[in-house]
Amino acid sequence: MSTVYLNGQFIPEEEAKVSVFDRGFLFGDSVYEVVPYYQGVGFRLQEHIDRLAHSLRAVSIKNAQDWQAIMDKLVALNGGGNLSVYLQVTRGSAGKRSHAYGDELEPTIFACCTDIKDVWQAGVDEVVPLKAIVTEDLRWHRCDIKSTCLLPNILVLQQAKDEGVQEALFSRDGKLTEGSACNLFLVKRGVIYTPKRSSEILGGITRELILELADQHGIQYQEIDIDYERLLAADEVWVSSSTRGVIPIVEIDGQQIGEGNKGPVWMRMFTLFSGFQRALMTGSK
Known part of the structure; x- marks a missing residue:
């Protein structure tokens, strides 16, 4: 039985209950973060807290909590070690369903932990590359807000599954933005390219780490606009996320990417990334 956090209390998960009138449940009126903890210590914790603050400010939800204290204690109560914390903040419940809301609402705060997968243990040879499709980006224009309104992401990922592939990449106005729950990279002649930061994509913490390691x-x-032709002409294509690390894509819309296998730049980046993660997970950094 794991411990969760709900509105000021650390309780067994079976005891956690939220009102059916909570705006997060009724409208997806909420934001979230997923924060890795290695050896019981939050990884890039301040960056995650800053991104959460950005999301809360953008949707005008109160931000008056000691987020680090909540997450640190929750991780400790769940045994410490290598865990990720899912933290969700909704606008709260007014006791009825109404699109309008007042300033009196108190946010609903929920957090839980899951084990972190040892991405580094698999090694380069055991990483299974992905196949993907490109879909129209029907999401709203504030993808920099980490909102729980993920229906478009769910639908395109299901579309990918129905077509026998594992990932969907979004395209808006002729430009690639990101994947269903991941950031996008391509390689051409040894240079890494990734879409520019904007309100059209979520600034991924793993994305920033990859660029830092590259530097x-x-x-x-380079951070540039990427169109469909440039994507298909790439020597390598990757996606990244905090839960999956860095994964190569070898086929898009039925067309082979590069040589159709894991490329040398991806192999180098995977080695750098997994080594960085391994050091954190084992306490050797």
Whole structure:
């Protein structure tokens, strides 16, 4: 039985209950973060808290909590070690269903933990590359807000599954933005390219780490607009997320990418990324 946090209390998960009139349940009127903890210590915790504050400010939900204290204690109560914290903040419940809301609402705050997968243990040879499709980006224009309104993401991922592939990439006005729950990278002639930060994509913490590692190890990268033709002409395509790490894509819309296998730049980045994660997970960094 795991411990969760709900509105000021640390309780067994079976005891956690939220009102059916909560706006997060009725309207998806809520935001969230997923924060990795290695050896009981939050990874890039301040960056996650800053992104949460950005999301809360953007949707005008109160931000008056000691988020680190909540997450630190929750991780400790669940045994510490290597865990990820899912933290969700809704606008709260007014005791009725109404689109309008007043300033008196108190946010509903929920958090739980899950084990972190040891991405680094698999090694380069055991990583299974993905196949993907490109779909129209029907999401709203504030993808920089980490909102729980994920229906478009769910639908395109199901579309990908129905077509026998594992990932869907979004395209808006002729430009690639990101994946269903991941950031996008491509490689051409040894240079990494990724879509520019904007309100059309979520600034991923793993994305920033990849660029930081590239900078530290002399791998060139550029943040640019990426169209469909440039995507299909890439030597390598990858996606990244905090839960999956860095994964290569070898086929898009039935067309082979590059040589159709894991590329050398991805192999180098996976080695750098997994080594960085391994050091955190084992306490050797």
